[in-house]
Amino acid sequence: DAGVTQTPRHEVAEKGQTIILKCEPVSGHNDLFWYRQTKIQGLELLSYFRSKSLMEDGGAFKDRFKAEMLNSSFSTLKIQPTEPKDSAVYLCASSRLGGRDTGQLYFGEGSKLTVL
Amino acid sequence: QQQVRQSPQSLTVWEGGTTVLTCSYEDSTFNYFPWYQQFPGEGPALLISILSVSDKKEDGRFTTFFNKREKKLSLHIIDSQPGDSATYFCAASPYSGGSNYKLTFGKGTLLTVTP
Numbered sequence: 001d002a003g004v005t006q007t008p009r010h011e012v013a014e015k016g017q018t019i020i021l022k023c024e025p026v027s028g029h030n031d032l033f034w035y036r037q038t039k040i041q042g043l044e045l046l047s048y049f050r051s052k053s054l055m056e057d058g059g060a061f062k063d064r065f066k067a068e069m070l071n072s073s074f075s076t077l078k079i080q081p082t083e084p085k086d087s088a089v090y091l092c093a094s095s096r097l098g099g100r101d102t103g104q105l106y107f108g109e110g111s112k113l114t115v116l
Numbered sequence: 117q118q119q120v121r122q123s124p125q126s127l128t129v130w131e132g133g134t135t136v137l138t139c140s141y142e143d144s145t146f147n148y149f150p151w152y153q154q155f156p157g158e159g160p161a162l163l164i165s166i167l168s169v170s171d172k173k174e175d176g177r178f179t180t181f182f183n184k185r186e187k188k189l190s191l192h193i194i195d196s197q198p199g200d201s202a203t204y205f206c207a208a209s210p211y212s213g214g215s216n217y218k219l220t221f222g223k224g225t226l227l228t229v230t231p
Binding site: 004041042043045091093103104105106107108109110 | 162224
């Protein structure tokens with residue numbers, strides 16, 4: 001099976017722009033997560049979907065961050081408007097319920113965002 | 117409040133040596149403790165995990181130890197290799213076999229294994 005696919009791998013944006021990051025989870029996985037990774041804060045959960053339904057929308061990220069899952073095989077993270085402090089690596093992960101690897105997170109390679 | 121603390125932040129060991137990474141947590145409801153390994157330019161990948169009913173789990177050169185009383189865990193890598201150079205994250209959650217969305221990550225330890 002293909003792993004988690006994230007695009008683009010790199011994105012450079014001007015302050016105030018809108019950017020959309022994309023994620024395709026592992027086929028058959030029920031859960032999808034968006035994380036932000038920085039050296040200072042580490043891995044922070046932005047959003048969590050269970051079978052396409054938004055279950056958790058990280059409080060501190062609500063105002064300018066919006067994650068959507070249009071179907072079971074595709075999710076987007078929109079940041080609008082971007083600010084320099086949003087510069088980070090955005091990671092998408094998926095996991096499945098049941099089976100030997102239940103609950104294990106499979107991460108994509110990440111989208112590195114730089115906001116100027 | 118940082119719920120999962122990792123130490124050290126960075127570590128350099130010689131090839132063939134033993135690496136020891138440690139982690140502590142505060143939340144008594146945590147019962148699932150995975151370690152993730154991340155190479156530059158890649159996402160984290162599960163290395164090894166342990167449930168609170170166990171005190172030790174081994175997988176090849178990697179062993180994780182769990183101390184419930186002290187709320188601590190550790191990752192030991194024997195015969196460390198340059199290919200082990202990566203960032204290691206410990207994590208914890210009150211996992212009940214369902215979704216793992218409450219997984220809390222430590223800030224990571226950057227390991228460098230020198231030939």
